[in-house]
Amino acid sequence: MSLRSVFFAFFIFLSTLLWAWGPTGHRVVGYVAQKHLTSKTAKKVDAILTSYSLEMCGNYLDFIRSDTQYRHMNAWHYVSIPDGKTYAECDHKSAGDVIQIIEKLVQELKTKEFSIVENEEFAIMALVHLVGDLHQPLHVGLEEDRGGNSVSVNWFGKKTNLHRIWDKELIDHLQLSYTELGNHINRNITKSQIALWQRSTVREWAQESQNLRTACYDFEKDTNLGYSYSFRHTQTMQIRLEQAGVRLAGLLNEIYN
Ligand SMILES: [Zn+2]
Numbered sequence: 001m002s003l004r005s006v007f008f009a010f011f012i013f014l015s016t017l018l019w020a021w022g023p024t025g026h027r028v029v030g031y032v033a034q035k036h037l038t039s040k041t042a043k044k045v046d047a048i049l050t051s052y053s054l055e056m057c058g059n060y061l062d063f064i065r066s067d068t069q070y071r072h073m074n075a076w077h078y079v080s081i082p083d084g085k086t087y088a089e090c091d092h093k094s095a096g097d098v099i100q101i102i103e104k105l106v107q108e109l110k111t112k113e114f115s116i117v118e119n120e121e122f123a124i125m126a127l128v129h130l131v132g133d134l135h136q137p138l139h140v141g142l143e144e145d146r147g148g149n150s151v152s153v154n155w156f157g158k159k160t161n162l163h164r165i166w167d168k169e170l171i172d173h174l175q176l177s178y179t180e181l182g183n184h185i186n187r188n189i190t191k192s193q194i195a196l197w198q199r200s201t202v203r204e205w206a207q208e209s210q211n212l213r214t215a216c217y218d219f220e221k222d223t224n225l226g227y228s229y230s231f232r233h234t235q236t237m238q239i240r241l242e243q244a245g246v247r248l249a250g251l252l253n254e255i256y257n
Contacts, residue, residue: 022168026058032245198250
């Protein structure tokens with residue numbers, strides 16, 4: 001293999017790796033969270049976020065991905081857990097994973113001593129992003145297919161991969177703005193549901209994603225995905241975005257109230 005083709009293969013590999021809900025998904029999570037903040041928390045968060053609103057800041061961790069000084073953060077967006085195992089039974093990566101980093105960010109936001117990111121604003125932006133990611137079932141993925149990134153499928157005839165369908169295509173297929181989708185999924189939420197979701201732990205959110213991920217592979221041999229796949233999974237995608245928003249608000253309220 002020539003050096004040039006090695007570079008080319010590496011570029012293709014990088015370009016097929018995705019680490020996050022697409023832009024709309026992260027905005028929905030921030031938008032829903034905003035609706036569930038106490039007024040005290042909302043004021044404090046707003047004062048800390050200088051460059052972006054809570055709705056818009058969730059994509060920051062993707063914006064900086066190409067900057068080499070942040071490359072070590074690529075490991076933060078996901079966790080790999082084999083079928084039939086729990087997170088506690090796995091070796092935890094020293095580079096960090098989405099569970100470790102969320103727990104660390106919450107701790108640092110409480111103590112105001114920042115070691116893994118440079119300041120409080122960055123910590124909030126990273127938290128918005130990663131609580132979202134953790135709720136995408138394929139971000140608690142199988143190492144052997146890189147959370148579905150290695151699973152080639154077609155989406156309405158266009159070549160893509162399973163991970164990307166969950167990050168982006170299922171959401172974009174609805175053709176709603178982030179405020180429209182956020183209002184839709186948040187419309188019937190009850191106080192008891194909010195309390196129940198916010199009571200659970202980061203590790204339980206990961207376990208939920210792990211439990212949900214098997215169903216993401218329900219297309220068997222027919223890899224031409226479209227209306228039927230969307231019909232089967234849109235509800236799950238919407239619940240996961242709503243849960244992520246509600247729980248993010250719970251964390252922020254706990255930190256700033
Ligand atoms: Zn991500």
